[in-house]
Amino acid sequence: MNKIKNIIVLIALSTAFYSCSDNNNRAINPFLSVDHQALAMSDNDTLVNFLKNHYYDATLDSVKPLVSGQATLFDNIIIMDAKRNDINYKLYVYKISEGDPTDPNNPSKPDKGYPSVSDSIFAKYSGQAINSTTELSATFDSNTRGSWFTYNTLAVRGWSFGFKNFKGGYLKKEPNGDVFNGPITYLNGGKGILFIPSGLSYTSIDSRNYTSTLVNRNLLFYIELLDFVKDTDHDNDGKPSHEEDANNDGDLTNDLSDPDNPTIADYLNPLIK
Template structure:
């Protein structure tokens, strides 16, 4: 599956370019300016939201055999009886930065999300491991990826817009393992997210089905999640390793070794594991000693070991 092959593309806009070389190597076009692409994406997304609706009537009055899957359809000309997505979605903006030939750019990117069915549990953060079903499409409905069964996904390793979308859902209830090894989860959260290309693949394309600079749509079903996921096992929950609190864990790298803190068991590269420079009490509460009193906790301070 495409989504399972994408690691850290949600960190920031993928920046790839090169000049023609003399050995016949591949030339990669420089990324277009964020401002230019963002404006085009927003026009496309607004048109999509105004001209499409989902099967909300089935969610409001479900039949006994309703599968609680979101189906998006185009509004037929003259049909004023359905409610377009534009009147049902909510929106949120996040900062995206990238280095292009014109220098460093940072712009607010708006994504749109919809909760079709509330789950009975809590909501994950963008830093948690989640048990999810999903389907990904282009705005024209072309399906490029998806799964009919739940799979574990550590959200910081997936598209940033995707992680944001999942974080708006509540998880489900009881988990039952079926004879075929799949799982059934009662009352999961169901929703969708529509994102500009700056929160997706931008100038990169993991599949021939996804053109560069493509806004994407994901329908989502959240089963369960691991609260306060600690991906690198250093004792610090991954969400607490988002030091600049921008929702993007992949741009926090205290020691500059190219490994984000949420994947680094020695965040300050002082030779002492992070787990040995923090304190965890019997209830799992984490505190951060500061031996030299310089306001930098020991696990982020290479001067203390």
């Protein structure tokens, strides 16, 4: 009888402790209660509706509310499946130009093709939040000169999927093939627009994002891929990072094969290849 009593007391205590700790966490982090699976579905509805009610105005190089006679963004969209934190997402890509790395004056440089999910990229971008199916925020960040990004520090995971649709451009040179006598300039980079659900952006599943004003928001990026490092190998073990995806789901952060270092992903662990 005493044993049963003790068990009941123990259950009551642990429930009280659990509730208390949960409430404390919620006070610290209001995002803890977010149902990310449900959010993924409502985000997808928002994105699809946004795409069906807007078009790409080539003259203004900008997304605009739909007017008659124009095809919607959704009519010409690339739909990509992407997985993160065991939740399935859809990412939408509008291709303006694919990009062409062939320099007509110096055609000897081979075309590297498309970057893999984990290749380091050199890109220009400009980002806005999709506030609703009809409203975009002001530009929250942009880079018009180009910057390098690498997979393991990428803030917006959706980029690593979206950029796979584009090729880089080529370095502008003098007509005789010499280095261009001016600022480093790429021509013919791949241009497009990425429409990224919040789960592939600043998701609150990642506690580093709690303080971001963009947490759990759908984002739009105008992008231009200028160049990339084919077969980027983050841990220099001779195996490209994109091949260190043991479960083959496109997410390199969930492959942890080393029993001695169970928190280091294989693509960052030179002992595993």
